[in-house]
Amino acid sequence: MDLVFTEQQNAFREEIRSWLAANVPAAPLQSFDTAEGFKQHREWEATLNKGRWGMVTWPEALGGRGCDLIEWLIFEEEYYRARAPLRVNQNGIFLLGPTLMEYGTEEQKARILPKMANGEEVWAQGWSEPNAGSDMAAIRSTAKLEGDKYVINGQKTWSTRAVWADWCFGMFRTDPASERHRGLTFILVPLNSPGITVRPIPQLDGLPGFAEIFFDNVEVAVENRLGDEGAGWNVAMATAGFERGLMLRSPARFQETARRLVELYTANRESADRDPAVKDAVIRAYLDAESYCLTTYQTACRLNKGGKIGAESSTNKIFWSELDQNMHATAMSILGARAELLPHAPAAQGVGNWLDGWLFSQSGPIYAGTNEVQRNIIAERMLGMPR
Amino acid sequence: MDFTFTEDQLLFQESVRDFLVNEVTPERIRASWETDGGRDPALWRQLAELGLTGITVPEAHGGLGMSALDFVLLAQECGYVALPEPLVHSALVAVPMLSAIGGELAAQWLPKIAAGEAKVVVGLAQNLVVEDAHIADLLILQQGETLVAATADQVVLEHNESIDPSRKLFTVAVRPVATTVATGAEAATLIADALNHGALGCAAQALGLAQRMIDLTVKYTSERQQFGKPIGSFQAVKHHMANVAVRLEYAKAPTHRAAYAIAAASQPRLSRPRRIARQAGGVRGREPRREELPPGARRDGLHLGGGPAYLHEKGLGAGEHLG
Numbered sequence A: 001m002d003l004v005f006t007e008q009q010n011a012f013r014e015e016i017r018s019w020l021a022a023n024v025p026a027a028p029l030q031s032f033d034t035a036e037g038f039k040q041h042r043e044w045e046a047t048l049n050k051g052r053w054g055m056v057t058w059p060e061a062l063g064g065r066g067c068d069l070i071e072w073l074i075f076e077e078e079y080y081r082a083r084a085p086l087r088v089n090q091n092g093i094f095l096l097g098p099t100l101m102e103y104g105t106e107e108q109k110a111r112i113l114p115k116m117a118n119g120e121e122v123w124a125q126g127w128s129e130p131n132a133g134s135d136m137a138a139i140r141s142t143a144k145l146e147g148d149k150y151v152i153n154g155q156k157t158w159s160t161r162a163v164w165a166d167w168c169f170g171m172f173r174t175d176p177a178s179e180r181h182r183g184l185t186f187i188l189v190p191l192n193s194p195g196i197t198v199r200p201i202p203q204l205d206g207l208p209g210f211a212e213i214f215f216d217n218v219e220v221a222v223e224n225r226l227g228d229e230g231a232g233w234n235v236a237m238a239t240a241g242f243e244r245g246l247m248l249r250s251p252a253r254f255q256e257t258a259r260r261l262v263e264l265y266t267a268n269r270e271s272a273d274r275d276p277a278v279k280d281a282v283i284r285a286y287l288d289a290e291s292y293c294l295t296t297y298q299t300a301c302r303l304n305k306g307g308k309i310g311a312e313s314s315t316n317k318i319f320w321s322e323l324d325q326n327m328h329a330t331a332m333s334i335l336g337a338r339a340e341l342l343p344h345a346p347a348a349q350g351v352g353n354w355l356d357g358w359l360f361s362q363s364g365p366i367y368a369g370t371n372e373v374q375r376n377i378i379a380e381r382m383l384g385m386p387r
Numbered sequence B: 001m002d003f004t005f006t007e008d009q010l011l012f013q014e015s016v017r018d019f020l021v022n023e024v025t026p027e028r029i030r031a032s033w034e035t036d037g038g039r040d041p042a043l044w045r046q047l048a049e050l051g052l053t054g055i056t057v058p059e060a061h062g063g064l065g066m067s068a069l070d071f072v073l074l075a076q077e078c079g080y081v082a083l084p085e086p087l088v089h090s091a092l093v094a095v096p097m098l099s100a101i102g103g104e105l106a107a108q109w110l111p112k113i114a115a116g117e118a119k120v121v122v123g124l125a126q127n128l129v130v131e132d133a134h135i136a137d138l139l140i141l142q143q144g145e146t147l148v149a150a151t152a153d154q155v156v157l158e159h160n161e162s163i164d165p166s167r168k169l170f171t172v173a174v175r176p177v178a179t180t181v182a183t184g185a186e187a188a189t190l191i192a193d194a195l196n197h198g199a200l201g202c203a204a205q206a207l208g209l210a211q212r213m214i215d216l217t218v219k220y221t222s223e224r225q226q227f228g229k230p231i232g233s234f235q236a237v238k239h240h241m242a243n244v245a246v247r248l249e250y251a252k253a254p255t256h257r258a259a260y261a262i263a264a265a266s267q268p269r270l271s272r273p274r275r276i277a278r279q280a281g282g283v284r285g286r287e288p289r290r291e292e293l294p295p296g297a298r299r300d301g302l303h304l305g306g307g308p309a310y311l312h313e314k315g316l317g318a319g320e321h322l323g
């Protein structure tokens, strides 16, 4: 065990830190769930990519830097510390990207990844359907192979960023006689294809952060299939592993929230201390964020040495989503009567964007597989309890 | 940056676990409750033969010269079996303190400790009572701002009975003949270091104990049938267990980080490892106590055991003495 960063790692940190200092927009961008904000975020992705910071873990040939997971964590730490914009293409770079590395053909990687990295093609994720939520194997949308095309019919829902995205990846039933997780195929669909209707759905904050996608005889070239026909479930499980595991929500995000929480507490100490439980909750949040960081470093080191991430990606998902909820709930109690005020309200001094964050934190235990489902996985696969 | 243990460290952990699980059974622990003094000299000899009594004793004094980082996984295993013998106390708190005091005292006692021929315990001002004082050959005790060393014949002990029959607790009065070993700033540093080491020992044992409770409860709930099925197949039961597993998973890395900090710095920065060790136990602002460590494990283990878990002779109850 040696917890000292190498010289190379420190140099890497310096490099990203100074690049961010020179490039992070001074004023925060608008929400990427608005048309203007989406455009701004897309441009930011292009800027990142120009500096070869789009996705540092990717091979150099694909615009990355071939970084290992430790460097990835360093990158994330600096990124959040600099309060740089959220990643509009998270479905692409964090979820589909790594899945393509594992299952994609060379042609697919070369065609898809560079445009993903520079924000030219932003991705949505199309798994959930009206009757297939936690029970994803109940997917009914179909894809029928006709010549060199799939013809897709059906409906997806809750598809994040789909309102302005360019592509979606999803699972479709290719074998009409199949049941459950057999007969499903992972297909990539351009969202500007004829026959697609995207209907925005407003989220708690009123902005259309996700959408329904309707498919009416949508034709998709067969080279957009990822993995074999009928093997969609296994491919999707790899994506879900990245979603719950290391990539989507790295510790830096929560450490940054924890630091902001400490700042908020310090700025409002006098009123906050009237309830002694608040201080305790702030400390607990800070320590839990640190725990999450240390645990992630431990996992990353294990993976670097060839280990695999298993059911513990489910413990991960529960831990970060509950931590995020706790931190935002604590911020709400510190803000007290101001907590419900929108930032432009005259009395809303110093409320920052805690309210938005609090709203979004409520979705953490739902997306990426609900926490109840994760608890089932932990009990059955990690602890070996009877089904 | 390499936050993993070496092959050797993991192998050592495995062999110590095998030994402890086979030897330190709940039956053996309960049998020791009936004996005078409640400790098992044969077991201490076995631990000495494995080199464990001398694990942190410097090689020059006949030990293995290992660090807190080498020992932390073993401390987890001591917790796993709820080992009543003061191995963690000795190896992680008393021996490092004695080594730091150095001089004649260290030269006289460390080889005997390594050989398993003598035991040393530490009693600080914040300990209301001193654990295992009755089997100690040497006691290092805080008296105000001074540390004194007293041999067994230089102290008067009064037994304090605990609800946990494995805990042997004493109020200690020191006769004036005891030797002063450190005063002032030097004593303060030794004491602060000992508290850091102690917090690490508590956290590491609590990790092991929580794992044991999970293992026992998974086994029990997989076997026990109600409504025609194992109770472990009910989701309410599963989710209790999953919650404990999540908390435990995230308590490990901070504990290992604390062990690293203690091992890496001969003079560890005082606040950090202790804070992290406390966090690992899920309590802040003071040392973790067994009732709380790690959060939920004990309560849920007891709860899911149902009626039988409330019985004195149940295996889970044998873990009562951790402190």
Ligand SMILES: Cc1cc2nc3c(=O)[nH]c(=O)nc-3n(C[C@H](O)[C@H](O)[C@H](O)COP(=O)(O)OP(=O)(O)OC[C@H]3O[C@@H](n4cnc5c(N)ncnc54)[C@H](O)[C@@H]3O)c2cc1C
Binding pocket: A124, A125, A126, A127, A128, A129, A132, A133, A134, A135, A157, A158, A159, A160, A161, A210, A363, A366, A367, A368, A369, A370, A371, A372, A373, A376
């Ligand atoms: C902000 C946000 C973004 C999202 N983004 C996307 C996206 O981009 N792409 C996409 O495909 N989907 C997305 N989703 C959808 C998300 O994956 C689903 O909401 C989730 O899988 C739950 O499905 P459901 O909503 O149908 O709820 P249901 O499955 O109907 O669940 C309702 C409740 O029942 C519980 N429940 C269900 N089954 C069990 C069980 N077996 N045991 C115990 N409890 C159970 C659930 O935990 C939950 O509390 C998003 C959701 C949110 C909130």
